[in-house]
Amino acid sequence: MANEPIEWMDEVSGICIVPIESAGAVDRALDVLFADGKSIRFEDCWLRDHCRCSSCYHSDTFQRAHHILEIPDATILSFEFDRKKIDVVWSDNHKSTYAAEFLYKFDYTTWKESRRLKPILWHGNIHDKISVVPMEKFLKSVDGARHVFQSLLDYGVALVEGVGVSLEETEVVCKLLGGVQHTIFGGMWQFTTRADHADTAYTNLPLAAHNDNTYFTEAAGLQILHCLEHKNGTGGETILVDGFYGALELKKEYPEDFKFLSSFNLEAEYIEPGHHHTYSAPVIRIDNETQELQQIRFNVYDRAAMAFKNSEECRSYYRSLRNLSKYYQDPSNQWRFKLKPGTVMIMDNFRVLHGRTGFSGSRVLCGSYVARSDWLDRARSLGLIQ
Ligand SMILES: C[N+](C)(C)CCCC[C@H](N)C(=O)O
Numbered sequence: 459m460a461n462e463p464i465e466w467m468d469e470v471s472g473i474c475i476v477p478i479e480s481a482g483a484v485d486r487a488l489d490v491l492f493a494d495g496k497s498i499r500f501e502d503c504w505l506r507d508h509c510r511c512s513s514c515y516h517s518d519t520f521q522r523a524h525h526i527l528e529i530p531d532a533t534i535l536s537f538e539f540d541r542k543k544i545d546v547v548w549s550d551n552h553k554s555t556y557a558a559e560f561l562y563k564f565d566y567t568t569w570k571e572s573r574r575l576k577p578i579l580w581h582g583n584i585h586d587k588i589s590v591v592p593m594e595k596f597l598k599s600v601d602g603a604r605h606v607f608q609s610l611l612d613y614g615v616a617l618v619e620g621v622g623v624s625l626e627e628t629e630v631v632c633k634l635l636g637g638v639q640h641t642i643f644g645g646m647w648q649f650t651t652r653a654d655h656a657d658t659a660y661t662n663l664p665l666a667a668h669n670d671n672t673y674f675t676e677a678a679g680l681q682i683l684h685c686l687e688h689k690n691g692t693g694g695e696t697i698l699v700d701g702f703y704g705a706l707e708l709k710k711e712y713p714e715d716f717k718f719l720s721s722f723n724l725e726a727e728y729i730e731p732g733h734h735h736t737y738s739a740p741v742i743r744i745d746n747e748t749q750e751l752q753q754i755r756f757n758v759y760d761r762a763a764m765a766f767k768n769s770e771e772c773r774s775y776y777r778s779l780r781n782l783s784k785y786y787q788d789p790s791n792q793w794r795f796k797l798k799p800g801t802v803m804i805m806d807n808f809r810v811l812h813g814r815t816g817f818s819g820s821r822v823l824c825g826s827y828v829a830r831s832d833w834l835d836r837a838r839s840l841g842l843i844q
Pocket residue numbers: 643647649657658659668669670671672757760
């Protein structure tokens with residue numbers, strides 16, 4: 459009798475329950491069969507923890523009401539179901555109701571898939587693929603905002619044009635993206651060749667493609683750059699490259715190096731008077747279960763001096779970083795363009811690497827960071843991700 463459907467329903471929200479005898483306990487789990495044929499097993503501990511009654515769950519704050527130690531280890535005494543819900547009576551006489559739509563979301567494969575970000579890999583010039591949204595639209599319409607965030611989710615880059623050429627106007631963009639993230643560099647920053655911080659960004663030297671903040675426990679989520687002026691000089695071209703594309707090329711061609719960079723904790727540091735940040739983590743962060751890419755933490759300049767446990771580890775470090783660098787330094791993988799006053803560039807610092815060519819003349823940029831949690835919060839509120 460176990461796992462035999464009692465009844466088939468004719469709609470996805472219809473549910474059909476079968477008691478199971480797994481582990482010899484018919485009352486320790488429910489098998490719920492949905493009309494589309496999907497069957498999901500819910501353990502009784504999960505069901506009790508997910509009771510949505512007003513004493514178990516505050517529907518106004520969306521928080522559980524009980525500490526995990528207070529949730530009784532009760533068993534299911536009886537249950538009833540119809541197409542829309544299951545009513546459960548527990549051994550301590552508590553009653554719970556579970557809506558079919560609620561339960562349906564917890565099919566593991568569907569749930570895991572719904573949480574997956576789906577970056578579109580790119581190399582070379584992607585000007586025609588990314589969103590270039592006028593400031594007015596970004597500011598005033600949900601549609602405009604969705605375009606910007608969708609482009610960030612897909613390609614890790616978006617442009618907003620028609621922005622007033624000032625730090626204040628740029629700040630409006632940064633706030634709309636989730637809010638200005640404060641760091642040792644400030645909130646909104648403006649920089650030129652004056653050495654306001656002990657960093658090569660504040661010079662006219664070239665910067666090879668890199669991620670910022672590899673030395674923070676949590677790197678900035680987005681980096682926003684707006685070139686306010688560049689006069690009496692040349693150079694200063696922006697370089698962007700998809701960190702995920704390079705990492706996956708490495709995985710194909712040098713699987714050992716991919717393995718090394720996704721497991722070895724590389725230390726990065728930032729030092730200036732009064733500050734000393736360091737952080738150790740893999741250059742390529744992946745989801746251990748799905749193997750999906752989560753973050754690239756690549757900055758050849760901000761690497762700390764390190765000791766290695768043996769010569770093999772030391773040699774792997776240099777070999778794998780050089781091999782990964784080849785993809786990032788390959789001009790055919792890069793998108794190079796000149797930032798113009800009025801166009802704000804936004805990039806996903808967990809994925810896309812940025813750099814610039816050396817320059818002469820007076821070049822002034824402003825911008826800010828936005829925390830990853832804050833921009834994903836906006837994207838989620840706009841209905842673009844779960
Ligand atoms: C604030 N501003 C963006 C101008 C500079 C950032 C500092 C750059 C640093 N080397 C890093 O890569 O994290």
